Amino acid sequence: xxxxxxxFFIGDxxxxxxxxxxxxxxxxxxxxISGFAxxxxxxxxxxxxxxxxxxxxxxxSFWYAGSLLSWELPKSQEGKPILVTGYVASLPIIDSWQTxxxxxxxxxxxxxxxxxRDNDQPIKxxxxxxxxxxxxxxxxxxxxxxxxxxxxxxxxGLRATGYVVPSTHNIVFSHAWYHHPxxxxxxxxxxxxxxxxxxxxxxxxxxxxIIGERDGVAQEDWQVLRNTGTNHLMAIAGLHIGxxxxxxxxxxxxxxxxxxxxxxxLPAQQAGAGAALIIAMVYSMLxxxxxxxxxxxxxxxxxxxxxxxxxxxxxxxSWALAIAVVxxxxxxxxxxxxFWLSFGTLALIIYGMSARLAPSGWWxxxxxxxxxxxxxxxxxxxxxxxxxxxxxxLANSIAIPWLExxxxxxxxxxxxxxxxxxxxxxxxxxIADKSLSGLxxxxxxxxxxxxxxxxxAMPSMSVMMLTIIGIxxxxxxxxxxxxWFGVVWMMPLLFYQPNRPxxxxxxxxxxxxxxxxxxxxxxxxxxxxxxxxLRLNENFDMGESVVLPYLHTxxxxxxxMMVISHGDNDHSGGAKALLAALPVTSxxxxxxEKFPLSITSHCLAGQSWQWDHVNFTFLYPDxxxxxxxxxxxxxxxxxxxxxxxxxxxxxEKSAETILLDQASHxxxxxxxxAPHHGSKTSGLPEFIAATHPQFVLYAIGYRNRYHFPNxxxxxxxxAIHAIQLNTVETGAIQFQITKNHPLxxxxxxxxxxxxxxG
Numbered sequence: 001x002x003x004x005x006x007x008f009f010i011g012d013x014x015x016x017x018x019x020x021x022x023x024x025x026x027x028x029x030x031x032x033i034s035g036f037a038x039x040x041x042x043x044x045x046x047x048x049x050x051x052x053x054x055x056x057x058x059x060x061s062f063w064y065a066g067s068l069l070s071w072e073l074p075k076s077q078e079g080k081p082i083l084v085t086g087y088v089a090s091l092p093i094i095d096s097w098q099t100x101x102x103x104x105x106x107x108x109x110x111x112x113x114x115x116x117r118d119n120d121q122p123i124k125x126x127x128x129x130x131x132x133x134x135x136x137x138x139x140x141x142x143x144x145x146x147x148x149x150x151x152x153x154x155x156x157g158l159r160a161t162g163y164v165v166p167s168t169h170n171i172v173f174s175h176a177w178y179h180h181p182x183x184x185x186x187x188x189x190x191x192x193x194x195x196x197x198x199x200x201x202x203x204x205x206x207x208x209x210i211i212g213e214r215d216g217v218a219q220e221d222w223q224v225l226r227n228t229g230t231n232h233l234m235a236i237a238g239l240h241i242g243x244x245x246x247x248x249x250x251x252x253x254x255x256x257x258x259x260x261x262x263x264x265x266l267p268a269q270q271a272g273a274g275a276a277l278i279i280a281m282v283y284s285m286l287x288x289x290x291x292x293x294x295x296x297x298x299x300x301x302x303x304x305x306x307x308x309x310x311x312x313x314x315x316x317x318s319w320a321l322a323i324a325v326v327x328x329x330x331x332x333x334x335x336x337x338x339f340w341l342s343f344g345t346l347a348l349i350i351y352g353m354s355a356r357l358a359p360s361g362w363w364x365x366x367x368x369x370x371x372x373x374x375x376x377x378x379x380x381x382x383x384x385x386x387x388x389x390x391x392x393x394l395a396n397s398i399a400i401p402w403l404e405x406x407x408x409x410x411x412x413x414x415x416x417x418x419x420x421x422x423x424x425x426x427x428x429x430x431i432a433d434k435s436l437s438g439l440x441x442x443x444x445x446x447x448x449x450x451x452x453x454x455x456x457a458m459p460s461m462s463v464m465m466l467t468i469i470g471i472x473x474x475x476x477x478x479x480x481x482x483x484w485f486g487v488v489w490m491m492p493l494l495f496y497q498p499n500r501p502x503x504x505x506x507x508x509x510x511x512x513x514x515x516x517x518x519x520x521x522x523x524x525x526x527x528x529x530x531x532x533x534l535r536l537n538e539n540f541d542m543g544e545s546v547v548l549p550y551l552h553t554x555x556x557x558x559x560x561m562m563v564i565s566h567g568d569n570d571h572s573g574g575a576k577a578l579l580a581a582l583p584v585t586s587x588x589x590x591x592x593e594k595f596p597l598s599i600t601s602h603c604l605a606g607q608s609w610q611w612d613h614v615n616f617t618f619l620y621p622d623x624x625x626x627x628x629x630x631x632x633x634x635x636x637x638x639x640x641x642x643x644x645x646x647x648x649x650x651x652e653k654s655a656e657t658i659l660l661d662q663a664s665h666x667x668x669x670x671x672x673x674a675p676h677h678g679s680k681t682s683g684l685p686e687f688i689a690a691t692h693p694q695f696v697l698y699a700i701g702y703r704n705r706y707h708f709p710n711x712x713x714x715x716x717x718x719a720i721h722a723i724q725l726n727t728v729e730t731g732a733i734q735f736q737i738t739k740n741h742p743l744x745x746x747x748x749x750x751x752x753x754x755x756x757x758g
Contacts, residue, residue: 004053005320011057012331019753021066031059061331065154065755068332071110073160078136079703081165084112085130087179091187091288092123093215095537099123102158103131104180111156115163125187126179130171135162139702141512141542142731142749142757145386145457145549148335154756155332182285186211189286192418196426202436205234206429209411212236212287219539219577224440226385227447229374229392230399236287238296238342243404244283244412245276245300252276273304279412286415291326291333292342298322299346315350319343337384341377348376352475370396372475379467379493383458386552390454395446399439406435457553459496467493498555500524501736504613504640509734510673511550512727512748513542515701515708516570519647519673520550521638524612526560527551530636530647535573543574548581550732558583560611563603565633565649567591590621590632602626603634605662614640619663620655630676631655637666643737644668646691648675656687664690670743671695671735672722678709688716695743697733698726 034052041048089111090102098117105112106128114133116123137160140149153159164170177184189211197203204216212235225231232239253272256262262271280300284293299318306313323343326333333339352372374392381388389395410432418425446452458464466489473486501507501524511518513533521528529551533542551559562584564572572594578584579597587595588603608617620635621628633649646669651659656675659667672693675682677700696717700708709726717724723745725733731749749757 002317002320003047004049005324007050007053008057008060009323009327009334011054011059012061012327013057013334014054015058015061015065016332016334016754018755021062021069021755024062024066027055027059027062031055057327057331060328064331068154068157068159069756071108071159073135073137075137079134081132081134081167083130083132083169085173086128088123088125088127088129089180089183091125091183091190091211091213093213095215098163103129110160111158113158113161117163118166124175125183126177126181127175128173128179130169130173132165132167132169133162134165135160136703139728141514141546141727142752143512143546143550144732144748145553146512146546147549148754150756151335151754155330155335182288186286186288189415189418192422192425193415193429196418196422196429198430198433200433200437202440203433205436206411206414206432208235209240209408209432210286210415212290212293215539217539219541219544220580223580224444224447226387227389227391227452228395228399228443229389230395230443232341232345233396233399233403236283236290237292238346239400240408241280241283241293241296241300243408245280245296247409248279249273249276270308273307277301277304283412291336291338294326294329295322295342295346298325315354319346319350340380340384344380345373345377348372348475351472352376370400376471376475379458379464379471382454382456382493383464386457386549387453387455389452391446391449391452395443398442402435402439407432407439410435455552456496456555457549459493459498463492463496466490496555498553501612502738505736505738506612506614506638506640507734507736508638508645508671509550509732510697510699510727511542511546512731513546513574513699515677515704515706516542516573517565517649517673517677517699518542518547518574520547520554521645522554523614526611527554527556527558528561528563528616529559529578530563530634531565531571531649532562532574532578534570535576541574541577543577544581547574547578551578551582556582558585561586561588563587563634563636563647564589564591564595565603565647566630567594568630568650571633571649588618588634590626590634603636614638617666619666620651620659622662625655625658628655635659637669640737640739642739643670643743645671645673645737646693647673650676652676652679652681653684653687656682656684660684660686660690667691669693671697671737673697673699674709674713674717676708677704677706678713679706680710680712683710683713683716685716688720692720693717693722695735695745696722696724698724700726700728702728 034055038049038052084105086103086105088101089104092099092101098115100113100115101123102111103114112135114131138150138153138158190213193207193210197206208214208217214235222231225234249272252275253268256268256271277300280297284297287293299322302313302318302321349369349372353369370393374396378388410428414425414428414432417428470486470489473483473489476483501522503524507522509520511520516533517531518533519530521530529547532547535541559578559582562575562578564575564587575595584599587597587600589595589600590603592600592602603618605618605620605622608615617637618634619637621632626632630650630652631654633651635649635651636647638645646667652675667690669691670693672691674696678698698709714724725745727733730747734746735743737743
């Protein structure tokens with residue numbers, strides 16, 4: 001059974017590597033043939049079921065993915081008013097100006113994500129509603145090291161996003177308890193929590209620990225958790241389920257033994273196990289049955305059933321069974337980080353803590369498991385997040401018992417009492433918040449240690465596999481032959497050096513930051529970031545989510561120069577996150593008042609420097625044109641004597657005219673990042689003729705409301721036979737600009753195709 005489940009899982013995983021889903025007939029035919037072959041050979045070959053298990057996993061995932069992809073918003077309907085009917089299918093997330101929620105369409109059961117820009121109109125889970133909406137397909141940014149929102153959306157069953165249009169057609173039909181009852185209960189509890197939640201820096205985490213909702217948590221708080229390796233503690237997961245189940249087992253079994261009538265009819269151990277399972281189910285329900293809580297509940301159920309039946313069951317068997325159930329519920333769970341972190345952590349614990357001879361002592365019972373998790377998750381953390389904590393062992397050794405005894409019980413009980421007797425629930429929330437505040441002070445101190453985290457992307461799959469082998473060797477039992485040889489297997493990761501341009505060459509990457517701009521330029525020993533994308537709100541910006549992960553893939557330890565072309569949010573919004581994460585030697589901008597730092601100065605025409613035989617020159621603005629908003633954007637020319645690049649920010653026709661007057665002899669460029677994203681207010685015919693680029697790049701967002709690039713601008717560049725690329729179609733675009741070689745774009749989206757890509 002164990003091998004069958006693992007092979008089924010591998011088949012499921014293999015489908016996720018497909019660029020397109022194959023036709024159904026070959027898939028179903030292969031499954032039927034393998035099933036027939038297994039029936040004939042099962043008595044003669046012990047492992048004859050493995051091909052069938054592999055194809056069964058692949059076919060089941062194929063069917064599941066195909067059923068989700070069968071509904072697709074027609075392109076002709078994007079952006080047009082559509083009348084939809086269905087049910088509110090998730091807790092509404094309310095911010096300062098709109099309410100976001102999932103909506104289940106009727107009769108297709110497809111999920112769409114809607115924004116309602118009227119916070120006075122309450123949204124209740126389970127309501128049957130009619131909305132007039134404008135929708136668009138799921139389409140996200142695509143960058144090296146970045147989060148794949150399109151894959152995440154598919155496994156959630158989310159097929160379109162949009163917003164509600166104010167209309168008399170927006171009607172509430174009914175409300176029934178049996179439509180999404182779990183989320184209805186969670187919403188009621190969420191409302192009570194908001195009513196009684198103390199106002200403090202740590203209070204948003206209480207909501208996360210009670211119902212698993214982490215919206216409203218500040219970006220810098222997440223960085224504290226990442227630096228200390230404790231981010232798994234602040235959302236309901238297997239650890240929390242285990243803690244509460246363990247406490248329930250201890251309390252119930254202790255009380256049970258003290259009642260002779262009860263103890264004679266059911267052993268206290270079994271009564272405690274039953275109570276533990278009930279608490280685990282309730283707590284998992286409060287978290288919306290997320291993947292980590294599913295895994296914990298499944299394994300706990302298997303363990304309790306084995307206890308009640310008095311039949312031993314191996315930890316690996318229950319682990320595999322949990323994988324099987326999760327994949328049956330949703331085979332696309334393998335596309336989520338939580339799947340890998342949840343099952344990877346548990347696999348490490350089983351491997352690192354079992355098959356030992358009579359372990360005993362405090363270190364083994366407590367410290368060993370923290371060491372196994374902290375050390376063992378290094379390759380997965382670097383692969384998923386481009387960083388791992390170096391102090392997670394120490395931080396978790398303090399945080400886990402603190403959470404177990406001084407925070408989590410009060411959180412769980414407050415959720416119960418907020419329904420039964422709110423005044424007690426309120427005081428339990430206050431106690432939990434005071435305790436969490438104390439823990440947060442400790443974690444914040446740890447997080448600010450300069451050696452708290454190691455930031456580096458996993459170089460490749462081969463290096464990752466070698467690192468995993470090395471870790472398995474090092475975590476093997478004492479006395480295992482060649483145990484310390486695991487260090488050798490980890491050498492490729494420890495001594496990895498990323499590729500860099502040669503002297504006189506430079507690499508340019510236009511990142512896909514939606515409707516905004518960010519460009520990274522590398523020479524042999526230096527790095528420049530030109531603009532940083534937008535800041536959407538206090539908890540999300542493109543600097544944190546796109547630019548910084550990409551810089552980690554390059555092995556970046558510092559930014560030699562950051563250029564913020566002008567003060568608009570879509571160009572400067574991510575700068576704060578980069579300045580906080582990496583040392584920046586110099587910051588050049590036309591809006592220095594936005595960055596009052598000692599490293600900040602104006603970008604002025606005539607400033608020039610050379611890095612590794614590559615020339616950099618600001619062509620604009622001069623001191624007379626520093627307060628013109630878009631038309632004050634820093635214009636930077638980069639060349640190596642043979643190839644040249646022009647970065648123009650958001651300049652428009654007025655600034656283009658000035659450049660033609662003052663620097664026409666320096667405008668010729670092999671590669672041009674289009675001024676102002678290709679707007680109709682830019683692109684003077686004379687400017688286009690003077691630059692005469694071979695490639696023109698547009699940094700734009702999918703179906704952006706400005707309709708960039710403008711058709712007239714596209715036609716103008718077509719007239720000079722320039723090759724035009726945009727980030728919507730290509731994702732991030734890289735050029736490795738070398739002497740004596742023609743330019744060749746490296747489009748990230750096109751080189752990493754997936755069957756779910758929009």
